[in-house]
Amino acid sequence: MMRPYRPKDNVQKKSYYTDRFWVAPKIPKIDVKEDEVFASDTKKIKEKFDIKDAYIQRGQLVVEIDPKINKDLLFFLRDELEYDMLMELSAIDYLAQSGEFEIFYQLLSMSKRKRVRVKCRIKENEAIESVNSVFRSADWSEREMYDMFGIVVNNHPYLKRLLMPDDWVGYPLRKTYPLQGDEAAQWYEIDKIFGKEYREVVGPEMRDPAYINENDTNNFARYKHEVPKGAPADSEPIEIDSFNEDAPLVETFDLKKSKFVNRDR
Amino acid sequence: MQQRNRLEPFFENLSFDREDNRMVINFGPQHPSAHGQLRLILELDGEKIVKAVPDIGYLHRGMEKMAENMIYNEFLPTTDRMDYIAATSNNYAFAFAVEKLLGIENEVPRRAKVIRTILLELNRIISHLFWLATHALDVGAMSVFLYCFREREYALDLIEDYCGARLTHSSVRIGGVPLDLPEGWLEKLSVYLNNLPRQIELYEGLLDENRIWRMRLENVGVIPPEMAKSWGCSGIMLRGSGIEWDIRKEEPYELYDELDFDIPVSTTCDSYGRYKLYMEEMRQSIRIIRQLIPMYKDTKPQLMARVPQYISAPKEDIMTQNYSLMQHFVLVTQGMRPPVGEVYVPTESPKGELGFFIRSEGEPYPYRLKVRAPSFWHTSILQDLLPGHYLADVVTIIGSTNIVFGEIDR
Amino acid sequence: MAQHQVNYAASGGLPVALTTVDKIVNWGRTNSLWALTYGLACCAIEMMATGASRYDFDRFGVIFRASPRQADVMIVAGTLTKKHAEFIRRLYDQMAEPKWVISMGSCANTGGMFNTYATVQGVDRVIPVDLYLPGCAPRPETLQYAVMLLQKKLRKKTIFNRQKPKRLV
Numbered sequence: 001m002m003r004p005y006r007p008k009d010n011v012q013k014k015s016y017y018t019d020r021f022w023v024a025p026k027i028p029k030i031d032v033k034e035d036e037v038f039a040s041d042t043k044k045i046k047e048k049f050d051i052k053d054a055y056i057q058r059g060q061l062v063v064e065i066d067p068k069i070n071k072d073l074l075f076f077l078r079d080e081l082e083y084d085m086l087m088e089l090s091a092i093d094y095l096a097q098s099g100e101f102e103i104f105y106q107l108l109s110m111s112k113r114k115r116v117r118v119k120c121r122i123k124e125n126e127a128i129e130s131v132n133s134v135f136r137s138a139d140w141s142e143r144e145m146y147d148m149f150g151i152v153v154n155n156h157p158y159l160k161r162l163l164m165p166d167d168w169v170g171y172p173l174r175k176t177y178p179l180q181g182d183e184a185a186q187w188y189e190i191d192k193i194f195g196k197e198y199r200e201v202v203g204p205e206m207r208d209p210a211y212i213n214e215n216d217t218n219n220f221a222r223y224k225h226e227v228p229k230g231a232p233a234d235s236e237p238i239e240i241d242s243f244n245e246d247a248p249l250v251e252t253f254d255l256k257k258s259k260f261v262n263r264d265r
Numbered sequence: 266m267q268q269r270n271r272l273e274p275f276f277e278n279l280s281f282d283r284e285d286n287r288m289v290i291n292f293g294p295q296h297p298s299a300h301g302q303l304r305l306i307l308e309l310d311g312e313k314i315v316k317a318v319p320d321i322g323y324l325h326r327g328m329e330k331m332a333e334n335m336i337y338n339e340f341l342p343t344t345d346r347m348d349y350i351a352a353t354s355n356n357y358a359f360a361f362a363v364e365k366l367l368g369i370e371n372e373v374p375r376r377a378k379v380i381r382t383i384l385l386e387l388n389r390i391i392s393h394l395f396w397l398a399t400h401a402l403d404v405g406a407m408s409v410f411l412y413c414f415r416e417r418e419y420a421l422d423l424i425e426d427y428c429g430a431r432l433t434h435s436s437v438r439i440g441g442v443p444l445d446l447p448e449g450w451l452e453k454l455s456v457y458l459n460n461l462p463r464q465i466e467l468y469e470g471l472l473d474e475n476r477i478w479r480m481r482l483e484n485v486g487v488i489p490p491e492m493a494k495s496w497g498c499s500g501i502m503l504r505g506s507g508i509e510w511d512i513r514k515e516e517p518y519e520l521y522d523e524l525d526f527d528i529p530v531s532t533t534c535d536s537y538g539r540y541k542l543y544m545e546e547m548r549q550s551i552r553i554i555r556q557l558i559p560m561y562k563d564t565k566p567q568l569m570a571r572v573p574q575y576i577s578a579p580k581e582d583i584m585t586q587n588y589s590l591m592q593h594f595v596l597v598t599q600g601m602r603p604p605v606g607e608v609y610v611p612t613e614s615p616k617g618e619l620g621f622f623i624r625s626e627g628e629p630y631p632y633r634l635k636v637r638a639p640s641f642w643h644t645s646i647l648q649d650l651l652p653g654h655y656l657a658d659v660v661t662i663i664g665s666t667n668i669v670f671g672e673i674d675r
Numbered sequence: 676m677a678q679h680q681v682n683y684a685a686s687g688g689l690p691v692a693l694t695t696v697d698k699i700v701n702w703g704r705t706n707s708l709w710a711l712t713y714g715l716a717c718c719a720i721e722m723m724a725t726g727a728s729r730y731d732f733d734r735f736g737v738i739f740r741a742s743p744r745q746a747d748v749m750i751v752a753g754t755l756t757k758k759h760a761e762f763i764r765r766l767y768d769q770m771a772e773p774k775w776v777i778s779m780g781s782c783a784n785t786g787g788m789f790n791t792y793a794t795v796q797g798v799d800r801v802i803p804v805d806l807y808l809p810g811c812a813p814r815p816e817t818l819q820y821a822v823m824l825l826q827k828k829l830r831k832k833t834i835f836n837r838q839k840p841k842r843l844v
Contacts, residue, residue, distance in 0.1 A: 024627025027606025137497030140645040163322035181792030189760035327791035349717035414727035
C-alpha cells in the first residue's frame with residue numbers, strides 16, 4: 001500500500017473523492033451596466049484610477065485594483081462616492097496557487113444602500129499601505145491580518161499581534177499551517193508555565209476528545225470507577241455516597257443518662 | 266508548598282511613582298465586569314484615563330481555521346459558540362450566507378421563514394435582557410439582574426421547547442429549519458409576550474429616573490456620528506449616535522419587508538441613550554413577533570428547501586425513495602459543493618451587523634470564511650472612547666458597548 | 676432582679692452540643708464553598724444563570740467572589756486558550772489552601788469541539804482538577820449537582836491529616 005501524497009503547501013482538509021468529470025459551476029459575474037448606481041460609480045472611478053476589473057457579484061460591486069492605489073481609491077470612495085464605512089478587511093491565502101495574497105476591503109454606503117468590495121493582490125514578501133488614515137476601524141483589522149497571515153502593513157501606528165500571544169510562532173490562517181498547530185503551538189502552555197523540561201512529565205496533547213483509557217487515573221480519559229488521583233487503576237474505588245447524610249451533625253449530651261468514666265481505673 | 270512553576274510575580278507593568286505622575290494599571294483579562302476576557306492596559310493621570318490599550322485574543326479558538334476544515338453543515342453548530350447569548354442569530358447569519366452563495370435564498374419555504382424570524386426576534390429579546398442584567402449589575406443595581414434573568418429564563422424555556430437546548434440552539438439549518446413548532450408553542454409565546462411589556466416597564470421604573478443610574482450613564486461614553494462611522498460601528502452603537510441604519514429595514518431579509526416596525530434612534534450619543542434604545546428595541550421585537558404569530562397559520566407544512574443538489578430531501582423521502590437516499594448519502598459524507606465565487610452577507614444581529622464572508626473554490630470545504638463580528642469593531646473603539654473618562658466609567662462604557670468575547674476573538 | 680436559675684442537670688439538657696471536630700469543620704467548609712468567577716466562554720452564561728434567580732446558587736452556600744484570595748473553589752467555565760493558560764495558573768496559585776477545581780463543560784475537560792491550534796486540550800494540563808462536568812454547555816442543574824458531589828467528597832475528608840497539595844506533574 002502506498003502512502004497517499006499530501007501537498008505541503010496546503011495542509012487543510014480536502015475532499016476525499018471528486019468525480020473526474022465534475023466541473024465546478026461559477027457564480028456569474030454581471031456587467032456593471034445592469035445597475036445604475038454601480039455603473040455611474042464605476043465610471044467615476046475609471047476616470048481617475050486605473051482599475052483591473054469591475055463586475056457585480058451577488059448584488060455587490062467588486063473592483064479589482066493594483067495594491068499601490070488602495071489608499072487613494074478608498075479616500076476617493078469615501079469622500080466622493082459616499083462609501084463612508086469600512087465593514088470588513090481581511091486577506092485570502094493564494095500562496096499555493098500563485099504565491100499571492102488577496103486583500104479585500106468591504107465598504108458600505110449608507111446613503112446609497114450599496115456595498116462595494118475592493119480587492120487587490122500582493123506577493124508574499126510585499127507590504128501593503130495602511131488605510132488607517134482613511135478609516136480608523138482598519139486599525140485592528142490590519143493587525144489581525146498581520147497576526148493571521150503575516151502580511152506587513154506599512155505606516156500602521158501599532159503593528160503587533162492582536163489575537164495570538166506576542167511570542168507565538170507562525171501565522172495560523174495560512175494554508176501551510178495545520179489546524180492543530182505546529183510543535184511550538186502544541187507545547188506552548190507547558191513551555192510557558194512549567195518550562196521545556198516538563199514536556200515529558202505532562203505528556204503530549206490528546207487530540208481525540210472521545211479518547212478513553214481505563215488505566216489513566218490522572219486525567220479525564222478514565223471511564224471505570226473513580227480512584228484517587230494517580231493511584232493504580234485497580235485500587236479501591238472512592239465511595240462518595242458512603243457519608244451518612246441523615247446522621248445528626250451534633251449529638252446532645254444528656255447528663256442524666258451519662259455515667260462517669262473512671263479515668264484512674 | 267506551591268507547585269513549582271516558572272511564573273514570576275506579575276508586577277512589571279505596575280509602577281506607582283513615575284516622573285510624570287501617571288499610573289499604569291492592568292484591567293483583566295479575568296475581571297468580573299469585563300464581560301469576558303478583555304484585558305485593558307490603562308494609563309491614569311489621577312483618576313482620569315489618559316491612554317487605553319485593549320488587548321484581546323484570550324478567547325481566540327481558531328473558528329475561521331476550523332471552518333476551512335469542515336463542510337458547510339458541519340460548521341453550523343460552531344457558530345453557536347460565537348455570540349453565545351443569541352445563538353440563533355449566528356446560525357441564521359451563517360445559513361443565510363451559504364444560501365446566498367448557493368443562490369437558493371428564494372427557495373426557503375415560507376413556514377421556515379416565519380419560524381426563523383420568530384426565533385431571531387426572540388433571541389434579540391433574550392440578548393437585550395441579558396445585556397440589561399449584566400450592565401445593571403456592573404453599575405450596581407443587583408435587583409435588576411435578578412428580574413431580568415427571571416424573564417430570560419421564561420424565554421429560554423420557549424427556545425428549549427422548540428429545539429431542546431438552552432444556550433447553543435443550532436435551530437436553523439442551511440435551507441430552512443429542522444423542526445416544526447411544537448403544539449401549543451405559539452400560545453405559550455403569546456402569554457410570554459403579553460407579560461413582557463409589564464416587566465419592561467418595571468425595569469424602566471427602577472432605572473429611568475434612578476439618580477445613580479442617570480449620573481453614571483448620562484454624558485458618559487459619548488460617540489459622535491463621525492466617530493461611529495469611522496470606527497465601523499453598527500447596530501445600536503450606530504443608532505445611538507443618531508444615524509438611522511438598520512439592515513432589517515434597509516436591506517431586508519426573511520420576512521422583514523412585510524412586517525411593520527420602527528427603528529428607534531437616539532441623538533444623545535451617550536450610554537443612557539443607548540440604554541433607552543435597548544428598551545425600545547425589545548418593545549419593537551414584541552411587536553414583530555405579534556405580527557408573525559397569525560402568519561404561521563396560513564403556511565404550508567414544508568420546512569426545508571427542495572434543492573436536491575445541495576440539501577437533503579425530507580426524512581420520509583429518504584426512507585422511501587432510492588434517489589433521495591443516494592443524494593443524502595453523498596451530501597452527508599462529502600458535503601455540498603457550492604459554485605466558485607465569494608459572497609459577503611450582512612445581517613442585523615442583536616449586537617450589530619453580523620456578516621459572513623465566504624470564498625468558495627467549488628470544494629465541499631470553504632476556502633476562506635471570515636466573520637464580521639460587530640463586537641470586534643465595538644471593542645476597538647474603546648481605545649478612542651476611554652481617554653478622558655474616569656476609571657469608574659470604564660465598566661459602564663464596556664457595558665454599554667454590549668461586547669461578547671466569543672465573537673470578538675472567534 | 677430575678678436570678679436566672681435554671682438547673683441544667685435537672686431539667687434534662689445542657690446547652691452543650693458535642694460533635695467531632697471533623698464534622699463541624701467540614702460542615703462549615705462544605706456549606707460555604709465560595710467560588711471564583713472564572714467565566715471564560717459560553718459556560719459562563721450558564722454559570723451566571725445558576726447564580727441568578729431561578730437556580731439560586733446561594734442555597735448551596737456558593738457565593739461568587741471576584742478575588743482568588745477569598746475563593747475556595749474555582750469553576751473553570753469555558754474554553755481555555757493557550758494565551759490565557761498562564762493566567763489561570765497564576766490565579767490558581769493565588770487561591771488559599773484548601774482549594775478545589777471544577778472543570779465545567781467539554782472545552783475545559785478535553786478541548787471539546789475546538790480541536791485547534793489555539794485551545795488547551797483540557798484544563799488538567801495546567802491545573803489539577805477535582806470534578807469534571809460534561810456538557811456543552813452544561814445546564815445549571817448539572818452545575819448544582821457537581822457542587823453537591825463536591826460537598827459529598829469534602830465531607831469524607833478528615834482535617835487532621837494535612838491535605839496534601841494536589842500535584843499536577
